[in-house]
Amino acid sequence: MKDQYRDPFAVEQEEWKKRQWKNRWKQLLTFSSPIFILVLWEFLSRTGLVDARFFPPPTEIVGTFIAMSASGELFHHIGISLFRIFSGFLLGVIPAVIIGLFMGLYSPIRHFLSPLIMALMPIPTLALLPIILIIFGVGEVSKIVTIAGSVFFPVVINTVAGVVNIDRIYLDVANNYGANSKHFFFKIALPGALPVMIEGIQMGQAIALLTIVAAEMMGANSGIGYLIWTSYNAFLLKEMFVGLVLISFFGYLFSLILRGLQTKLLPWR
Numbered sequence: 001m002k003d004q005y006r007d008p009f010a011v012e013q014e015e016w017k018k019r020q021w022k023n024r025w026k027q028l029l030t031f032s033s034p035i036f037i038l039v040l041w042e043f044l045s046r047t048g049l050v051d052a053r054f055f056p057p058p059t060e061i062v063g064t065f066i067a068m069s070a071s072g073e074l075f076h077h078i079g080i081s082l083f084r085i086f087s088g089f090l091l092g093v094i095p096a097v098i099i100g101l102f103m104g105l106y107s108p109i110r111h112f113l114s115p116l117i118m119a120l121m122p123i124p125t126l127a128l129l130p131i132i133l134i135i136f137g138v139g140e141v142s143k144i145v146t147i148a149g150s151v152f153f154p155v156v157i158n159t160v161a162g163v164v165n166i167d168r169i170y171l172d173v174a175n176n177y178g179a180n181s182k183h184f185f186f187k188i189a190l191p192g193a194l195p196v197m198i199e200g201i202q203m204g205q206a207i208a209l210l211t212i213v214a215a216e217m218m219g220a221n222s223g224i225g226y227l228i229w230t231s232y233n234a235f236l237l238k239e240m241f242v243g244l245v246l247i248s249f250f251g252y253l254f255s256l257i258l259r260g261l262q263t264k265l266l267p268w269r
Helices: 008-044 058-071 072-106 107-120 125-136 142-165 168-176 182-218 225-234 237-265
Strands: none
Touching: 008 058, 008 225, 058 182, 058 237, 072 107, 072 142, 072 225, 107 125, 107 142, 107 182, 125 142, 125 182, 142 182, 168 182, 182 225, 225 237
């Protein structure tokens, strides 16, 4: 009987505190796992339980990062890689979204292009790198095209799936109100496919990072991938780990940016 007369405001405050505590606990868990790995790595390397020549302590890797940043060498590689990633990402995503929307809306286009996409998608973009180098040369264009090709397929497939799975009632309502092709494209297909499309873009950005490292290991003289490969060949493992950590950092950063964008564009999710 006592619980029936509890102050609703007090109950709401209690529930809010519980949610806050759960959120803080989740944030603590999120930060604790990488810190635990770094501390364990430092301990194992310092105590000789793992070979410090192959796995240098994280504190020494941080010192190498600071030294490379001070010399300007690191920012040179980062700037070039980010230019290639963004250029290739946009070159792959924009056509993929447009083609995916058309394929989802118009079945003749979907039936015409689907066999080509399904046939080319299983081929790793890096396997096509020799052909790309023959066509575009060994300059920047070939690396950008390589990234664009790897990003294109997950985005176009997710976009088509997003449009095809739009509830039919929205299309019927649009037809009843005399919507034209422009309205179908921008008012129905694009917003309706957006949740699945962003998942494809998330996948694409991860693939772009994987591809840039591999592309810069072959036929490049700059970039994070080039830094990793040349450091490995020269047995400069601290510099190599700096490059690996940078790729991991940018992957996490881009993922957070896309999640933030998803929250803004799809607040109901």
